[in-house]
Amino acid sequence: MIKERIWTKDFIVVCLSNFFVSLNFYILATAFPLYVKDILHGNQQQMGLAITIYVLGVVLIRPFSGRWVDRFGKKKMAVIGMVIFLVASICYFGTKGIVLFLAIRFIHGMSYAIASTAANTVASSLIPDSRQGEGMGYFSNKGFFIEKRGDKMIRDRGNKKWVSLMLPEHVKMLREYDASYNKIPKPSLDEQKYEQFNEIVSEAMEMNNILEFS
Template identity: 40%
Template sequence: MQQSRLWTRTFTLVCLCSFFVFMNFYTLATSLPIIVAKHWNGNQSHIGLAMTVFIVAALLFRPIVGSLAGVWSPRALILTSVIFFLAASLLYPAVNGLLILFVLRFLHGSSFGMASTATSAVAADLVPASRKGEGIGSFSLFTSLAMVIGPFVGLSVTGSGNPSLLFVMCGAFSVAALICAVLAGLPVAARKPAASGRAQRRKMTWRALIEPAAVPISLTGFFLAFAYSGITSFISVYADELGIASSASLFFVCFAALIVIPRPFVGKLFDRIGPNILVYPSVVVFAAGMLLLAFAHSVAVFLVSGAVIGLGYGILLPIFQTIAVQAAPAERSGLATSTYWLLLDTGFGLGSILLGMLAMHTKYSGVYLTSSAVVALTALFYYLLHHSADKRKTPTEAVKTVSHHP
């Protein structure tokens, strides 16, 4: 599926499909805690469970979709997952209690794991080998935009006190994702799997669901997601605790600005100079932003922390995904993508649980102080799991790592 240029019609529509899938996710992720608390009389543990059930379901289905990426056609892979995602999204207005909500969150999480993995795997396969950093960075920019616009929309709508309107909007995002998938002109033929891939599927070993080469950098991403989960899950209630609830949506506007501005340059720099020079400063910036957030006692500091966090996290996430894809053989790039998101989801889910438990015994400032320390440790894990191993490669091995991709 190699293209001579990056921004083809198919690649652009796959990016937009992913954008609407993540708009659905992030709109609900930041707004659902308020709805659970105010409309269904839930407590902090119920809020955490609503997110955890979703993430666990996504975890279960990501490896399955990753293993199908080399067997099913891109069109079948994306359309099937997005239709399932749409069906789950349309059921939210029928929820009338916490038990039904948790069941639906599992179904929705399953479909999200399928749709987000399918779009990521197909998009990575569409990017020319010489532009992997730029291409995956551009694709992830759409995810990052949804990461910002979704919470802004969700918190704004939730503030009106009408959760039904929020659910209708999320359904509309899912419809838009399906329209993009249908119009993308995706290939209807599957890539012929390598002989080794067929043998692994027959044996049903763990390698049929996980790409070992992508695990080290994905484990590093696990800690990023763990720390970031506190932003998505608790930023609205933290702003309320500080007495600046009206500024919660503006936090994501500042976050967005510092994700979008440097992204076009970061991908090109990655392709030219590699990841290491970019990763360590970005970890420092991300940790500093979390530290600022922990000690925010004014609107100004609260919003500046959002901008600083956006700069660090926005650079690190696509870099780690690019490394994961480049580490794997071409025919297993879909598995590499699903492995990466599998561990990110695990970090996000555990973060929602453990940081939520911490929030029950301390103020939310303690949550973000802990997150800052976790982010700082990411630099150490990056060095141990990726950088030091990469330095031990011979020049020939280093060339193969990049050159064997479509």
């Protein structure tokens, strides 16, 4: 018995689209907290909001995205979600104020909810009924891979092999952060300790003693 095909052209396109949408999230999640701190001069709370406001947009719009997919059509909503997602990604360039930045993040999160919900529905419709479990398993593995690699990217803070996926300014910012984080501060001696140190050295020279530094 010949199995019905899963890997059709449309299914591959949907998988790749959803792959890059998820990849976009993890790349920006790695860089944006530092972007808020160093470029927008935000505080610790605003650095956290760079991630939280995105997730909030996803959570708030998710219950409605399924209804819109049923009402307006899965392909149409997938295109709308992807387009808004792309426009939101581009709108980050040149953003100066923290309020505008967070507003774009919120819209970006909402568009992700729409795009991902529609993409899952489209993928399911493209898989033959006899191979639904297998097909959705392939589609879900994309998300598992991104999640694991995304966690790795966040732990690495962009200073390793993930830099080829980031903008140059993000790479520079992350490397500066890594250098400052791992920098060992130069010890300082006050005058009293400095005098004690000189006395110990002078005494050792007179008595021909061996000095050990730790």
